[in-house]
Amino acid sequence: MGDGRADPRRRVPRTDVLLADPRLATAAATLGRERVKAAVRQAQDRARRGEINPDEVRDAVLAALPPAVPRAVLNATGVLLHTNLGRAALSEAAVAAVVAAAGHTDVELDLGTGRRARRGRDALAALAAAVPGAEAVHVVNNGAAALVLAATALAADAEIVVSRGELVEIGDGFRLPDLLASTGARLREVGTTNRSTLADYAAAIGGRTGFVLKVHPSNFRVTGFTSSVPVRRLAGLGVPVVVDIGSGLLAPDPALPDEPDAASALAAGAGLVTASGDKLLGGPQAGLLLGDAGLVERLRRHPLARALRVDKLTLAALAATLGDPATPTRSALHADPAALRARTERLRDALAGEGRKGEVVPSVAVVGGGGAPGVELDSWALSLPERYASALRVGDPPVLGRVARGRLLLDLRCVPEHADERLRAAVLAVPEDD
Numbered sequence: 001m002g003d004g005r006a007d008p009r010r011r012v013p014r015t016d017v018l019l020a021d022p023r024l025a026t027a028a029a030t031l032g033r034e035r036v037k038a039a040v041r042q043a044q045d046r047a048r049r050g051e052i053n054p055d056e057v058r059d060a061v062l063a064a065l066p067p068a069v070p071r072a073v074l075n076a077t078g079v080l081l082h083t084n085l086g087r088a089a090l091s092e093a094a095v096a097a098v099v100a101a102a103g104h105t106d107v108e109l110d111l112g113t114g115r116r117a118r119r120g121r122d123a124l125a126a127l128a129a130a131v132p133g134a135e136a137v138h139v140v141n142n143g144a145a146a147l148v149l150a151a152t153a154l155a156a157d158a159e160i161v162v163s164r165g166e167l168v169e170i171g172d173g174f175r176l177p178d179l180l181a182s183t184g185a186r187l188r189e190v191g192t193t194n195r196s197t198l199a200d201y202a203a204a205i206g207g208r209t210g211f212v213l214k215v216h217p218s219n220f221r222v223t224g225f226t227s228s229v230p231v232r233r234l235a236g237l238g239v240p241v242v243v244d245i246g247s248g249l250l251a252p253d254p255a256l257p258d259e260p261d262a263a264s265a266l267a268a269g270a271g272l273v274t275a276s277g278d279k280l281l282g283g284p285q286a287g288l289l290l291g292d293a294g295l296v297e298r299l300r301r302h303p304l305a306r307a308l309r310v311d312k313l314t315l316a317a318l319a320a321t322l323g324d325p326a327t328p329t330r331s332a333l334h335a336d337p338a339a340l341r342a343r344t345e346r347l348r349d350a351l352a353g354e355g356r357k358g359e360v361v362p363s364v365a366v367v368g369g370g371g372a373p374g375v376e377l378d379s380w381a382l383s384l385p386e387r388y389a390s391a392l393r394v395g396d397p398p399v400l401g402r403v404a405r406g407r408l409l410l411d412l413r414c415v416p417e418h419a420d421e422r423l424r425a426a427v428l429a430v431p432e433d434d
Contacts, residue, residue: 011054012047015040021058027065039064074423076401078379078411080332081369085400087278087285088369089328089414094283094320101316120315126322127288130250133266134273136296138289139318140308143246143276144170146287148183150242150272153302154295155185155210161239163196163229164189165222166215170370176215185210195227201237211240211271216247216260221373235269240295243270247371248281248288255333256280259372262290271295277318279369282327284317286310332414333367333377341380343412343420348382350424355432359383363411381409384427391430399426 018024018040019033028036043060046052052060073085081087090098101107110117118124120139127137140146151160160180167189169175177187188209190200201212212234234241249261259280262273272295277286287308289299299305310318321327341360348358363381366372381402389408392399401410415423 009048009054012044013054013057015044018058018061023062024058027062030069031065036061036065071398074397074399074419074426075414076381076399076410076412076423078363078365078377078381078402078409078413079368080329080365080414081279081367081371082400082414083369088282090284090317091282091321091324091327093324094317094327097316097320098313101312105312105316107312107315120310120312120319123315123319123322126319127290130322131262131266131290133263134290135293136291138296138300138305139277139310139315140287140289140305141310141314142285143244143248143274143279143287144174144179145308146274146289147176147242147244148179149287149299149302149304149308150211150274150289151180151183151185152304153299154240154242154272155183157184158210159186159188159204159206159208160210160213161188161190161201161204162213162215163191163200165191165193165196165226165228166213166217168215168217180213194222194225196229197227198229198233198237201229201234205237205239209239211242212237214241214243214270216243216245217373231265231268231270235271240271240292241269242272242274244274246276246279247367247369248275248277248279248283249371250275250281253280253333255377256367256372256375259375262288266291272299277314277321279371280329280333280367281321282329283321284314286314286318328414328416332365335377335379335413337378337380340412343417344380344382347410347412347420347424351382351427354428356427358427361409363409363413365411365413377413379411379413381411384408384410385433387433388427388430392426395426395429397422397426399423 024036039061043057047054047057075082075085108117108119124137128134140149167177180187188204190196190204214231231243243265245260245262245265247259249259251263252261262275265273272291275288277283277288289296344360348360351358361381361383363379365377365379367375386403386406386408389403401408
């Protein structure tokens with residue numbers, strides 16, 4: 001008989017040894033021990049069948065397991081609010097607030113009195129302070145929810161008067177008319193695709209009108225023979241005006257002169273403004289409602305508000321974001337092109353020292369995320385061969401750039417400066433072309 005000890009199957013690591021590996025122990029803590037154990041058994045069986053070597057079992061287990069958490073990506077696309085990358089990156093202050101709120105927190109308790117307090121009062125106070133023109137504020141779980149709550153509370157079984165040119169389609173095929181109709185409201189469309197007048201609105205208003213809706217077409221532009229009615233003129237029609245500004249800009253920004261903001265809409269007479277928290281505000285996903293105290297209270301007391309309420313982590317991140325003047329989104333929006341060029345040149349030179357050739361080229365960054373359509377931001381990018389794109393995308397850390405005319409462009413506008421070294425290492429980790 002042969003020596004059984006020579007059988008390679010005897011070298012397959014035991015289950016307990018594999019589960020004690022720090023990397024697998026970490027995975028078990030997040031994915032569950034049974035799920036990791038099942039992956040261990042599958043890899044062991046593969047080794048026993050000779051499909052992999054016994055010393056490859058541990059790596060096979062890790063490869064079979066999904067990431068324990070979403071993978072952090074370096075956004076080198078030049079798109080500030082990349083929807084597929086989660087839109088706004090949270091500030092360090094917001095991240096710290098989320099960590100602090102992960103345990104038990106005073107989200108709905110007054111520690112001084114020991115009594116129940118208004119949920120998320122710190123975030124609400126910060127939002128009210130950021131837009132002093134709002135008599136009252138409320139927060140729900142996203143921008144679409146804010147508009148749905150407004151339509152349900154103010155216009156269920158009534159009419160919403162809206163311009164045909166503002167019945168937009170938002171992400172993933174969701175259309176505003178369908179969203180509003182789902183609340184029980186009836187849409188009273190006025191004007192045409194490219195032109196609406198004050199007379200069109202006035203003729204449509206009657207006893208069944210719940211409110212006039214003004215929607216910013218934040219993900220497209222209509223140019224040429226066009227006209228629309230500003231909020232200040234709609235406010236004189238005698239019914240509430242609800243303005244969906246979309247992008248979440250709370251106050252005017254010189255970098256975005258044509259982007260509507262909450263403060264200006266309220267000053268023009270809007271009764272209610274809805275916006276998103278994870279766009280130009282630079283915070284977590286949330287729906288912001290600001291405006292007339294009576295209208296906001298009707299929304300806050302509506303039964304649907306409970307179903308749309310935000311969790312403690314969102315409230316913590318929102319409060320921290322509102323108190324931070326230099327969020328990653330704002331920093332990227334106002335980044336100095338000369339400084340971006342200098343950073344890109346340093347990256348190019350560092351790679352050249354390792355034998356990797358790249359070029360520094362002009363780039364155009366955009367806001368993205370359904371905000372500021374048509375706005376272009378001067379920027380700079382490192383140009384590399386296109387073959388780097390897929391390798392960087394699946395690397396560690398994943399790096400997402402933009403492919404144009406057969407080249408991969410890495411725009412540093414949305415890459416934090418402290419991550420430049422990680423970006424350099426990621427590029428060097430791509431195997432050189434044979």
